[in-house]
Each structure stands twice: as C-alpha cells, then as structure tokens.
Amino acid sequence: MTLFVDMDEVIADTYGAHIEKYNQEFQESLTIEACMGKEVWQSVPEAHQESVHLHAHTEGFFLNLKPIDDSQxxxxALSLKYEIYIASAAMQFPNSLWEKSIWLDEHFPFIHWKNRILCGNKHILKGDLLIDDRSYNLDTFNGRTLLFTSPHNIHSNGHERANNWLEIGKKLL
Amino acid sequence: MTLFVDMDEVIADTYGAHIEKYNQEFQESLTIEACMGKEVWQSVPEAHQESVHLHAHTEGFFLNLKPIDDSQxxxxALSLKYEIYIASAAMQFPNSLWEKSIWLDEHFPFIHWKNRILCGNKHILKGDLLIDDRSYNLDTFNGRTLLFTSPHNIHSNGHERANNWLEIGKKLL
Structure with a gap:
C-alpha cells in the first residue's frame, strides 16, 4: 500500500515558523489562536502581509522548520507497514528544494531519497492514501484522503480529518 | 491527456556532458560512437570511472546541459495539445534540484512550475503517457510508454521507441 504524506504543516511546522518570524520582524506577539481559520498572512495588518509572503523565499526558512509533534x-512505525512517500508542492520556491532534501535527511532519515517527491500539482500522484492539509490536493486524489488539521483549515469539510499524528497512528497502525 | 517527459537524456543532454567533461578532465577523445550500448562510466578505464560518477555531484553540471535537439x-507544440509534466528522478542529487529548476526556467519557460516533478521512483506517476530513456521507469507505468533512444539503451526492447524529438512530434502531434 502506497501512502503519500505532505510536508509543510503536516510533518514540518511551516505555520509556526511564519508566526515566529513575523513576531521577530515586527516585534509583535501574534499567537496561533489569533490565526485560527486563516493563513498567517491573513492574520497580520495589510502593510505586513507582503513580508510574510517573502518568508518562503528566504534562505534557511525551510531548513530550520521544527518537525510536527509525533510525526517522526x-x-x-508506518514505514514498516506501508510504502511511504513524502510529497511536497515545492516547485514554486527553487531555493526550498535543496533545503527540503537536507531537512528530510536530518529529521526523517528513514525516508529514502527514492521516496521523496517535490512537485507542483499533486493530481499526478498514483497511490492509496494521501495525508495533506490542503483540501484542493485531496480533492483530486483517487485513493483514501486524510485532511491534517492546521489552523488555516479548521473550517474545511469533505475529507476525513486527522487532528494530529497520534490520531493517524490509531487510524493506520 | 497527461504526458510525462523525463529530463536527463530526453530533453537535457546529460550523456553528452559526461563525455565532454571526461575528455576535458583526462585529455581524452572519447566519442559517443565508442559508448554505444553502455553508460559513459562503463566506457572509460576502471581507474576513471569514479570520476565520471562524481560529475552529477559537481556544482553547475545540471545547470549547463544542452537541450536535446528539437526538444524545445x-x-x-505538444504543450498546446496535452498537459505536459517534466518528471525527473533527481532526488539522489540534492544540489541538482535547484539547478534543474533554473534550467527549466531558461530552456522550457512554457513548462509552469506546477508542471514539474522531481522524484525518486517514477511508479507513483498517474497519467496517460511517459517518455523516458530508462526501461525500468517505463515498466511500472500504467499508460502508454515511449523509450527515448540514448546510447546506453540501444539494445533495450519491450517498449515503443522514439529515436528523436521529430519522431515524437510525428507520433503525437
């Protein structure tokens, strides 16, 4: 059985990094609670939104992300039972490609390079299960889908939800 | 209709670059004719093989490849008729990821970043046609397959063959 796992906001805490970086840049104290139901850039004053958009273009941004709790x-454990692929829609940010590869080496060394996919659209993936925080990625997938809860998607419906990695363990192990 | 196109030795002349680099390094005059039926590293003295293996790890190697004749x-023309994806098994070489992205921007700007895939195994691809120079990539593909002729695969059988891009044009346009 082939299982695809998204990277940002599923195994890598991109959302938390945006908040942390924003707070540092503007000496603010934005909290994750204040962002619920929105993207980070939608949770800051309009004059600061461009700055949040630029995070993903900043050297080191993807290299220094924290792994999501219990994802490792x-x-x-799942990798002993399923064929696991990491599938990240990363092609928009060429500088992120190398960083994501190195990040996986560091935090998920048991995911072989043969099992890593950096892509644009995800509707080209052929497999049995996709775990992702974006409904639009899940919508076009042929197999079972799990929406991984992230602050921005708490109001999304239409896909089976997993709130954290312990829940995924219970569902799939 | 979704069409996947491999990168190295299909749209990018990796094979020719290996020969050129080898000849420069060792002041040799290896020709493509002398390599027929083999990989470049198999066509050089054993003492030089490791050096050829290292090409792919060299900064700039993938950035400076020539496009294959007529591929652009x-x-x-195909991109007006099909949904084209470039799919390259690049994850083994983290330094190549950025270079391949920049190379596509330069030589194939009409292939949007959403339509670019850097992966390990290709059996996760879901689509209608795969053009590749490696039989093992074509073997696991569900749709139509085209083996793109490269010096190393001239003795391979089992897949419909395309000897050059003009032939692909005749078959698909």
Whole structure:
C-alpha cells in the first residue's frame, strides 16, 4: 500500500515558523489562536502581509522548520507497514528544494531519497492514501484522503480529518 | 491527456556532458560512437570511472546541459495539445534540484512550475503517457510508454521507441 504524506504543516511546522518570524520582524506577539481559520498572512495588518509572503523565499526558512509533534515516531512505525512517500508542492520556491532534501535527511532519515517527491500539482500522484492539509490536493486524489488539521483549515469539510499524528497512528497502525 | 517527459537524456543532454567533461578532465577523445550500448562510466578505464560518477555531484553540471535537439520546439507544440509534466528522478542529487529548476526556467519557460516533478521512483506517476530513456521507469507505468533512444539503451526492447524529438512530434502531434 502506497501512502503519500505532505510536508509543510503536516510533518514540518511551516505555520509556526511564519508566526515566529513575523513576531521577530515586527516585534509583535501574534499567537496561533489569533490565526485560527486563516493563513498567517491573513492574520497580520495589510502593510505586513507582503513580508510574510517573502518568508518562503528566504534562505534557511525551510531548513530550520521544527518537525510536527509525533510525526517522526508515527511515520517511522508506518514505514514498516506501508510504502511511504513524502510529497511536497515545492516547485514554486527553487531555493526550498535543496533545503527540503537536507531537512528530510536530518529529521526523517528513514525516508529514502527514492521516496521523496517535490512537485507542483499533486493530481499526478498514483497511490492509496494521501495525508495533506490542503483540501484542493485531496480533492483530486483517487485513493483514501486524510485532511491534517492546521489552523488555516479548521473550517474545511469533505475529507476525513486527522487532528494530529497520534490520531493517524490509531487510524493506520 | 497527461504526458510525462523525463529530463536527463530526453530533453537535457546529460550523456553528452559526461563525455565532454571526461575528455576535458583526462585529455581524452572519447566519442559517443565508442559508448554505444553502455553508460559513459562503463566506457572509460576502471581507474576513471569514479570520476565520471562524481560529475552529477559537481556544482553547475545540471545547470549547463544542452537541450536535446528539437526538444524545445516539439514540446512547445505538444504543450498546446496535452498537459505536459517534466518528471525527473533527481532526488539522489540534492544540489541538482535547484539547478534543474533554473534550467527549466531558461530552456522550457512554457513548462509552469506546477508542471514539474522531481522524484525518486517514477511508479507513483498517474497519467496517460511517459517518455523516458530508462526501461525500468517505463515498466511500472500504467499508460502508454515511449523509450527515448540514448546510447546506453540501444539494445533495450519491450517498449515503443522514439529515436528523436521529430519522431515524437510525428507520433503525437
């Protein structure tokens, strides 16, 4: 069974990094609670939104992300049972490609390079299960879908939801 | 209709670059004719093989490849008729990821970043046609397959063959 796992906001805490970087840049104290139901850039004053958009173009941004809680342990256990692929829509940010590869080496060394996919659209993926935080990626997938909860998607419906990695473990192990 | 096109030795002349680089390094005059039926590294003395293996790890190697003859014109025409994706098994070489993205921007600007895939295994691709120079990539593909002729695969059988991009144009346009 082939299982695809998204990277940003599923195994890598991009959302938290946006908040942290924004707070540092503007000496603000934005909290994750204040962002619920929105993207980080939608949660800041309009004059600061462009700055948040630029984070993903900043050297080191993707290299220094924290892994999402329990993603390493649960994914390691899953990798004994399923063929796991990491599938990240990364092509928009050429500088992120190398960083994402190095980040996976560091935090998910058990995911072989053969099992890593950097792409644009995800509707080209052929497999049995896709875990992603974006409904539009799940909508076009042929197999089972799991929407991984992220602050921006708490109001999304239409896909089975997993609120954290322990829940994914319970569902799939 | 979704069409996947491999990069190295299909639209980018990796094979020719290996020969050129080898000849420069060792002041040799290896020709493509002398390599027929083999990989470049198999066509040089054993003491030099490691050096050829290292090419792909060298900064700039993928950035400076020449496009394969007629690949730009034919792919541009095909892109008006099909949904074209470039799919390259590049994850083994993290330094190549950025270079391949920039190379596509330069030589195939009409292939949007959403239509670019850098991966390991290709059996995760879902679509209608795959053009590749490696039989093992074509073997696991569900749709139509075209083996693009490269010096190393001239003895391969089992897949419909395309000897050059003009032939692909005749088959698909």
């Amino acid at each position: 342990d649960v994914l390691k | 014109d034919v792919l541009k």
